[in-house]
Amino acid sequence: xxxxxxxETVLVTAATGKTxxxxxxRLAARGVNVRTGSRKGSVLFDWEDESTWGPALRxxxxxxxxxxxxxxxxxxxxxxxxxxxxxxxxxxxxxVLLSGRGEPDAVVxxxxxxxxxxxxxxxxxxxxxxxxxxxxxxxxxxxGELPFPAGETAEPFIDAxxxxxxxxxxxxxxxxxxxxxxxxxxxxxxxxxxxxxxxxASGREVRYVPVSGVEYAEMLQQFGFPGPESEWLSDxxxxxxxxxxxxxxxxxxxxxxREPRDFTAFATDAAGVGAxx
Numbered sequence: 001x002x003x004x005x006x007x008e009t010v011l012v013t014a015a016t017g018k019t020x021x022x023x024x025x026r027l028a029a030r031g032v033n034v035r036t037g038s039r040k041g042s043v044l045f046d047w048e049d050e051s052t053w054g055p056a057l058r059x060x061x062x063x064x065x066x067x068x069x070x071x072x073x074x075x076x077x078x079x080x081x082x083x084x085x086x087x088x089x090x091x092x093x094x095x096v097l098l099s100g101r102g103e104p105d106a107v108v109x110x111x112x113x114x115x116x117x118x119x120x121x122x123x124x125x126x127x128x129x130x131x132x133x134x135x136x137x138x139x140x141x142x143x144g145e146l147p148f149p150a151g152e153t154a155e156p157f158i159d160a161x162x163x164x165x166x167x168x169x170x171x172x173x174x175x176x177x178x179x180x181x182x183x184x185x186x187x188x189x190x191x192x193x194x195x196x197x198x199x200x201a202s203g204r205e206v207r208y209v210p211v212s213g214v215e216y217a218e219m220l221q222q223f224g225f226p227g228p229e230s231e232w233l234s235d236x237x238x239x240x241x242x243x244x245x246x247x248x249x250x251x252x253x254x255x256x257x258r259e260p261r262d263f264t265a266f267a268t269d270a271a272g273v274g275a276x277x
Contacts, residue, residue, distance in 0.1 A: 084116025
């Protein structure tokens, strides 16, 4: 594949987030003119304020779209439809959209963005390994307990660095428009096995605690999440971990020509840089 955006401008939405930060760093390293869009950065982009979208997109040739809180969230299809319209009016030609693997509601939002008729690549990802080192489950690891409504279901955790490499390829190489890249890691792991892997790598005692969806929603409310948001998140996780995603794909290998990074390598490296203290 040939790179074709080195002299062009790419907007990265949610550029301070788990994936946006990695995508922006990789694009900059390739000499791409990167606009790092966020709610508080130099390029203002706020998913809750549509008036910020046009100025951020205007003059950009491509954009990485990472919707917050999740592409399956209520209101996401409407937001994607509006973003597609604004992007087209702003002269954007190419979009790469982060989506969730096995999320029917996210597919509805994907289709809403596809209505823009811009070149669109969809990257559907499984759970991120980095959720345990810089995401919502970090505090559980540090506390020694990981409560989650996953039961004994296995998940093919994807490394966020692998996902960022795929996104950058889709933004800078030909042949990705109109395609859906479904990404997983190379191995299925239960949350209990994840806790054991992190424990071995970090030298900590980490235990997975299976809870029901109702219990998890109650826990989120105790941490300050509003009731409706807590229930939606709990329902989403329970659905995602009902077993329908317990399989592997070759998405990383097809795009990058290499195998995805294993969870053990992630845990070892994260522990090595003091991710868990």
